[in-house]
Amino acid sequence: MVLKARIDDLKPWISSLGDGAIAVLSHKNGDMDTIGSATVLAEWIGPRARATGLHADKVSKRMLQRTGMKFRWMDQRHPTLPRMLSGIIAVDTGGPSQIGIEIPEATPMFVIDHHASSSDQWPEDTMLLSCDASSTCQIILESILQGGGRIPLEWAEMMYAGIVTDTGRFKHGSENGHRSVVLLLDNSDLRPEDVLQTIEGDGLPMDQRNRILSSISSMEIHHCGGMIVATAKGGSHESRIATSLVSSGADASIVTKRLEDGNIRITARAPWRSIESGLDLGAIMTSLATAKGGQGGGHAGAAGWMGNANRREAIAFLLAEIGIQARG
Ligand SMILES: [Mn+2]
Known part of the structure; x- marks a missing residue:
């Protein structure tokens, strides 16, 4: 124990x-x-x-x-x-x-x-x-x-x-x-x-800022139970991308990255107002791990998951869970 x-x-x-x-x-x-x-x-x-x-x-x-x-x-x-x-x-x-x-x-x-x-x-x-x-x-x-x-x-x-x-x-x-x-x-x-x-610090070099900006431009917008959820594919700097999407107005953001070993890593962020209305990304990432394997968890406003899954299915699962939580 x-x-x-x-x-x-x-x-x-x-x-x-x-x-x-x-x-x-x-x-x-x-x-x-x-x-x-x-x-x-x-x-x-x-x-x-x-x-x-x-x-x-x-x-x-x-x-x-x-x-x-x-x-x-x-x-x-x-x-x-x-x-x-x-x-x-x-x-x-x-x-x-x-x-x-x-x-x-x-x-x-x-x-x-x-x-x-x-x-x-x-x-x-x-x-x-x-x-x-x-x-x-x-x-x-x-x-x-x-x-x-x-x-x-x-x-x-x-x-x-x-x-x-x-x-x-x-x-x-x-x-x-x-x-x-x-x-x-x-x-x-x-x-x-x-x-x-x-x-x-002194800020990121130009090539890295370029990659972050093109990740953000690949973003998709979803509506889940009255919440705006932005998803994007990130090459690196996933937490920066996820945070940018939230500060641009998303009620939650999900950024995925395909790793060299074939696994994917998912990074999610939510602003304070979403947490206050009951969203808990840490709990959602934990249930993703329970449903699809891998390891997941984190805090209400900042959470992650890593494992072997189909990106589209993992995102569909997360969006559904966010929708359920958003509807209370
Ligand atoms: Mn900490």
Whole structure:
């Protein structure tokens, strides 16, 4: 059975482990929230903890470089965990398939995540801390603040970047996100304007912007239970395409990408007003996995699925589910 954990359970759980290393694992998509959470949590625990994972996206790479926070890259082909491992903490991870590596059996495991749906289950006896926050960085911040004292600047910058990106620049779950930023400002020397420059970066090269724009121009519009759903085929940057469709007026967007191994990956986004009216894309992606196999899940406003399916059938399934939810 998976055990429900609270924030107060983390420290005693760490103390209960042997003397070996603790791997703080980011999820395989390596977004800013997971990299921020993993690096800050590992430093907070101390030298025995190691932030590690398979991948870091562009924003997290820029923030790692800016802050100098330590992150151990795993070899994509032969991923290995630290030797003499006493425990694993997985951060921002809805289910084991999102880690992307084999978890060694019988290693004590603690998972820290914000509410998400998932089609796969954690191993027996996993401690699961799942909070109703907009980002995992906010949960890490709460643990750190319980200990008191000033927050080192580089930790504050990583957590701020995680909150900014996971709230979609404060478009989702704004209130608790803003509250956490106030706590960061009050307890560190964080200067948001400077960090925002690093988060935004210099923009994409022309060829990539070209590809994104042509994906958007291939869009189809569907009407499901009073909602406008935009679908598109994306070559890359699917989340950017999905977000653009939503900010252009879609009540939900679905972007598909055919992967080299023949599988397809589906990325979906919805704006706050759709979530408020009851749409839950994470639940819909979970039911796609139940119906057609593969792995799926995520949050109400940002979710995904990956597996082997016919694109048209998968989209028809998703549109039908959105229609059912939209009609209540
Ligand atoms: Mn997250």
